[in-house]
Amino acid sequence: MTQAQLVITLPKGIWIGDVSREYPAATFEILSAVPDADAAFALMSLTTPDVDRLLTAIEDHDHITDLSVLQETESEATIQVETVSPPLLQSAAQSSGMPIEFPVTISDGEATVDATGSHDRLSELGTQLGNFGLEFRVEYIQERLHTSQLLSEKQRELVRAAVDHGYYDTPRTCSLTELAEKVGIAKSTCSETLHRAEETMIKRFMEDLPTPIESETRITASE
Numbered sequence: 001m002t003q004a005q006l007v008i009t010l011p012k013g014i015w016i017g018d019v020s021r022e023y024p025a026a027t028f029e030i031l032s033a034v035p036d037a038d039a040a041f042a043l044m045s046l047t048t049p050d051v052d053r054l055l056t057a058i059e060d061h062d063h064i065t066d067l068s069v070l071q072e073t074e075s076e077a078t079i080q081v082e083t084v085s086p087p088l089l090q091s092a093a094q095s096s097g098m099p100i101e102f103p104v105t106i107s108d109g110e111a112t113v114d115a116t117g118s119h120d121r122l123s124e125l126g127t128q129l130g131n132f133g134l135e136f137r138v139e140y141i142q143e144r145l146h147t148s149q150l151l152s153e154k155q156r157e158l159v160r161a162a163v164d165h166g167y168y169d170t171p172r173t174c175s176l177t178e179l180a181e182k183v184g185i186a187k188s189t190c191s192e193t194l195h196r197a198e199e200t201m202i203k204r205f206m207e208d209l210p211t212p213i214e215s216e217t218r219i220t221a222s223e
Contacts, residue, residue, distance in 0.1 A: 002119045008033065008111045008129065015063040015085045017109045023054055024108040031103050035087040035094075039065065043102075046077045052157060055079070063128040089113065094131045096124040121158075150204055155197040162194060 010017030015016030020028060026048035033042040048054045051072060058081065059067045064080035079175050089111060093100045098121040101114040115125060122141075129136055151159065174182075180190035 001114060002141060003114070004120050004122055004141045005140055006113045006115070006126075008113055008134050008136040010083055010106070010109050010111055011088075011133060013063075013085075014088065015058070015061040015083055016106055018062060019054070020106050021109040022057060023048060025049055026107070028106040030106065033087065033090060033102075033195040035090050038084070040087040040090075041080070042083070043070075043080050044078070046079065046188065047075060048222050049075060051077050051173045052076060076157040088132050088134060091203075092134065095127060095131070096128040097121050098125040101106045112185055120211050150200055151197050155200075158185075158190065158193050160196050160199075 012018065016028060021024060025088075026046060028048075029045045031043045031045060033040060038120070040213055046054060051074060055067070055069065055072075055077065058064055058079070063083045065083055065084060065087040068080045069077060070080060071078040089104065093115070098115050098117045105112045111194065115122060125138070153163060162168055162174075165179055165182055167179050176191055176194075177187055180187040184188065185193075
């Protein structure tokens, strides 16, 4: 399973690209979106130094046909919009068979998109973004194993027992000696098995932290 984060430049004429470039200090988070043949509907949260000005700019854009404010403070708002702007990101994702994950964060004309799937589908997403005229850069690509593949059955059972009996609680309510007795193995075996399991999990955790790569890297169908 391949995970990737893409930063996509929104073209001029797309309302959220236009408004976010006009207000670069604002951050948009698209929480959900539903495309339609003639319109698109989106639920999103906004963070900005001046909510009222930003809401006015959104409502005044030619592509916005309806705006409802669901919640508002001085610096944040949750809104629902209807727009005639083509849902390019979702159209590209739909054409590639690779769903994008919400929320999608947009700031200063750029959308940060996370996607997870097969490498072939991810490559196709890159191709379809190009077909829709969307420029993008890749922030990171990483392979991810399912959690059940990280540890052996014995390691999983021991880690689960350690959690259940309080070995990892703070303060600890079960010592290594007590844990070994509870699961019926030698203390040395218990210690070594836990250490190997912990090593695997910690290294995987560090691998899962995004590692930036060169901005000119591109996903291509040939990868």
